[in-house]
Amino acid sequence: MSIAVSAPVVSAAIAAAGNPVPPGRALIGRIIDYARAHALEAGARFPAERSLAQTLGVGRNALREALATLESLRVVELRPNSGVYLRALDTESSFEATVLLAEMGSAPNAAEVRETIEVRAALERQAITLACARRTANDLTRLMHISADTAAVLAAKGNITTCDQAFHLALAHASHNSVLVRMLNAFYCLTLERRRVFFADPRRGLASCVQHDQLIAAIEQRNVPRAIKLIDAHLGNAQVYWKETLAPSHRTKPKRPTRTGATRAVERKRR
Amino acid sequence: MSIAVSAPVVSAAIAAAGNPVPPGRALIGRIIDYARAHALEAGARFPAERSLAQTLGVGRNALREALATLESLRVVELRPNSGVYLRALDTESSFEATVLLAEMGSAPNAAEVRETIEVRAALERQAITLACARRTANDLTRLMHISADTAAVLAAKGNITTCDQAFHLALAHASHNSVLVRMLNAFYCLTLERRRVFFADPRRGLASCVQHDQLIAAIEQRNVPRAIKLIDAHLGNAQVYWKETLAPSHRTKPKRPTRTGATRAVERKRR
DNA sequence: CTACCAATCTGGTAGGGCCAATTGTAGGAA
DNA sequence: TTCCTACAATTGGCCCTACCAGATTGGTAG
Numbered sequence: 001m002s003i004a005v006s007a008p009v010v011s012a013a014i015a016a017a018g019n020p021v022p023p024g025r026a027l028i029g030r031i032i033d034y035a036r037a038h039a040l041e042a043g044a045r046f047p048a049e050r051s052l053a054q055t056l057g058v059g060r061n062a063l064r065e066a067l068a069t070l071e072s073l074r075v076v077e078l079r080p081n082s083g084v085y086l087r088a089l090d091t092e093s094s095f096e097a098t099v100l101l102a103e104m105g106s107a108p109n110a111a112e113v114r115e116t117i118e119v120r121a122a123l124e125r126q127a128i129t130l131a132c133a134r135r136t137a138n139d140l141t142r143l144m145h146i147s148a149d150t151a152a153v154l155a156a157k158g159n160i161t162t163c164d165q166a167f168h169l170a171l172a173h174a175s176h177n178s179v180l181v182r183m184l185n186a187f188y189c190l191t192l193e194r195r196r197v198f199f200a201d202p203r204r205g206l207a208s209c210v211q212h213d214q215l216i217a218a219i220e221q222r223n224v225p226r227a228i229k230l231i232d233a234h235l236g237n238a239q240v241y242w243k244e245t246l247a248p249s250h251r252t253k254p255k256r257p258t259r260t261g262a263t264r265a266v267e268r269k270r271r
Numbered sequence: 272m273s274i275a276v277s278a279p280v281v282s283a284a285i286a287a288a289g290n291p292v293p294p295g296r297a298l299i300g301r302i303i304d305y306a307r308a309h310a311l312e313a314g315a316r317f318p319a320e321r322s323l324a325q326t327l328g329v330g331r332n333a334l335r336e337a338l339a340t341l342e343s344l345r346v347v348e349l350r351p352n353s354g355v356y357l358r359a360l361d362t363e364s365s366f367e368a369t370v371l372l373a374e375m376g377s378a379p380n381a382a383e384v385r386e387t388i389e390v391r392a393a394l395e396r397q398a399i400t401l402a403c404a405r406r407t408a409n410d411l412t413r414l415m416h417i418s419a420d421t422a423a424v425l426a427a428k429g430n431i432t433t434c435d436q437a438f439h440l441a442l443a444h445a446s447h448n449s450v451l452v453r454m455l456n457a458f459y460c461l462t463l464e465r466r467r468v469f470f471a472d473p474r475r476g477l478a479s480c481v482q483h484d485q486l487i488a489a490i491e492q493r494n495v496p497r498a499i500k501l502i503d504a505h506l507g508n509a510q511v512y513w514k515e516t517l518a519p520s521h522r523t524k525p526k527r528p529t530r531t532g533a534t535r536a537v538e539r540k541r542r
Numbered sequence: 543c544t545a546c547c548a549a550t551c552t553g554g555t556a557g558g559g560c561c562a563a564t565t566g567t568a569g570g571a572a
Numbered sequence: 573t574t575c576c577t578a579c580a581a582t583t584g585g586c587c588c589t590a591c592c593a594g595a596t597t598g599g600t601a602g
Contacts, residue, residue: 048551048552048553049552050553058586058587059587060587060588061332061585061587061588062585062586062587064332064336064553065335065339065585065586066339068337069339069340069343072340072343072367073343073367078553079552080552080553080554080594080595081551081553081554081593081594081596082552082594082595082596083553084553090449090452090453091440091444091452091453091456092453094365094367094457095450096343096344096345096367097453098450098453100343115448115449115451116450118397118450118451119394119397119450119451119454121397122393122394122396123390125393126389126390126393130389173362177386177389178361178362179369179383179386179387180386180389180390181361181362182362182363182364182366182368182369183454185363186365186366319582319583319584320583321583321584324556329555329556330554330555330557331556332554332555332556333554333555335584335585335586336554336555349584350584351562351564351584351585352562352563352564352565352582352583352584352585353563353564353565354583354584355584
């Protein structure tokens with residue numbers, strides 16, 4: 001998630017996309033756009049709040065709320081009596097910043113999808129390993145219950161995106177590690193739309209559901225090697241899908257026709 | 272990191288601890304304190320902004336900035352024309368929220384330290400695995416350079432906390448996965464103080480430095496099994512240390528008696 | 543050249559006011 | 573009575589002004 005992604009500018013993506021983006025979020029996108037348009041590099045300073053607010057056509061108050069958000073996500077740094085400075089997005093900014101920008105309609109990028117899945121795989125492996133050791137009877141019951149719900153949704157020809165999320169979150173719960181739960185939850189927030197597209201095909205939903213049951217069995221038996229093998233295979237589905245979807249052509253985008261307008265790639269050098 | 276942790280209230284901890292907490296951060300702590308003092312549960316609604324601002328003795332403006340931060344960290348949910356609602360911190364809030372509360376002086380909790388290290392270990396394993404495959408000559412050079420700096424600091428009887436962080440971040444860099452870099456960076460932000468305490472003993476710093484060199488060698492040889500073995504041992508140091516440091520004095524709290532809300536649809540009515 | 547001071551710029555914050563959306567309720571119509 | 577409509581209150585979203593404190597800067601006096 002570099003700031004130099006060649007997708008349409010964020011605010012334009014917001015306007016084009018049908019997704020309802022809260023107005024507060026929109027301002028954040030416009031601030032990012034500003035940084036991109038002015039080719040701000042890491043460590044560069046934004047204009048003073050008063051003038052930036054005027055430039056963006058918003059009040060200083062709304063601007064400061066957006067900046068407070070960006071600061072908590074380590075996208076910018078607020079120095080009292082000095083100014084607001086851009087951070088190095090690809091190294092300093094929080095993972096939540098990725099979630100945020102993704103929510104705002106920035107197009108999925110092949111490299112980002114790959115990186116996301118790589119990290120998610122590491123966390124899921126850890127989760128299932130711990131779950132094999134620590135799972136309780138309650139954890140198993142919950143997992144089986146969710147699996148039954150998933151099957152019901154599939155039978156009704158529904159989209160199992162939320163069921164899938166519930167299953168994986170319950171799996172994370174079974175690890176009895178709340179940090180892990182929260183980090184994986186962030187991934188599900190980030191990939192919500194991607195997964196919805198993925199599960200649009202009911203065959204993938206069915207395959208996923210079958211694998212979930214296998215995962216439950218492995219956790220029940222506390223069979224760590226098998227569980228890891230299964231989770232790798234499970235995540236491999238998505239990996240293969242996105243590799244095929246994103247790699248061959250830049251113009252194929254699952255959700256909506258992408259606007260391949262003239263987008264100059266703003267150079268961003270490493271410091 | 273439950274909101275019901277029995278540590279002193281956050282704002283009191285801020286005042287007691289010498290750490291300079293920005294005033295904006297302090298307000299966030301007081302909001303958390305308010306939720307704790309009023310025993311707000313997940314889904315509960317805060318008072319209206321105007322009255323909450325008056326209660327906390329701050330302007331509505333400052334309050335909204337703090338709320339914007341808490342919302343971006345998924346600690347609260349802002350519903351337009353309705354109110355501010357507390358989220359389930361254990362499951363919904365972002366990992367950055369942990370960082371934030373830790374920065375504000377909430378005492379390190381044995382369970383949290385264990386959970387943190389478990390997740391960090393998973394990420395570091397993934398990082399070093401990818402680094403073995405993708406590391407460039409430049410990556411190696413950077414790692415060796417940092418190691419040399421570390422040795423120099425050790426020779427000068429300094430604290431190698433920042434060197435250690437630089438090393439692990441460079442290692443994450445060598446994985447060529449920016450998501451991984453950012454997530455690990457968040458961990459270093461969270462554990463900065465802990466690591467400083469850990470490295471107060473130069474013997475631990477020396478041992479760490481030696482292990483770093485071994486890690487570099489394994490990455491250079493692209494020897495994944497050895498690298499993983501080394502990184503596990505490396506992180507095991509900290510794990511053992513904190514287990515011994517925190518376990519004896521701390522009383523353990525029941526892990527999670529509450530049921531999860533992952534499966535059932537969240538329905539929050541107003542008032 | 544230095545030391546000092548004042549003007550200026552910065553973010554931090556308080557407070558008032560207006561708007562739109564939502565909600566609760568009272569009143570009127572069937 | 574029941575239903576529905578219209579009004580009023582509440583709430584967050586946002587703008588604006590004003591003031592404060594720290595930092596910077598530039599000029600001036602020594």
